[in-house]
Amino acid sequence: MAGQLSELSGLPVEHIYYAKDLMSFPVEILCLDIENKLKWYFITSDRDSVKIYDGHVIYYKDNRETVKELTDRERSEIQEAEDARLKKIKEFKSKHGHWLY
DSSP: OHHHHHHHHOOOGGGEEEESSOEESSOOSOGGGHHHHSOEEEOOSTTOOOOOOTTEEOOEEETTOOOOOOOHHHHHHHHHHHHHHHHHHHHHHHHHOSTTO
16 A cells, blocks of 8 residues: 555655545545544555555545644635535435445
């Protein structure tokens, strides 16, 4: 997995953290919560075994970067967009069932 993430992201393996709590698409976690609500792990080798299945979403980040401090306006705009996204997901699920998982 390390080599694939490095190749896709352009990040050196030693700077990649990933979230082990894999979720299925569509993801219902708020983007504002990703940094603090997921457990982040560093990749110890290219043999790190994380079972990934079709539809799983993997979060990864550059461990050299720090989280930007958002202004109230930025936070509000992001929250509004996230609320709309989650509403669409819930509407879709109510019409089509929970077969997405």
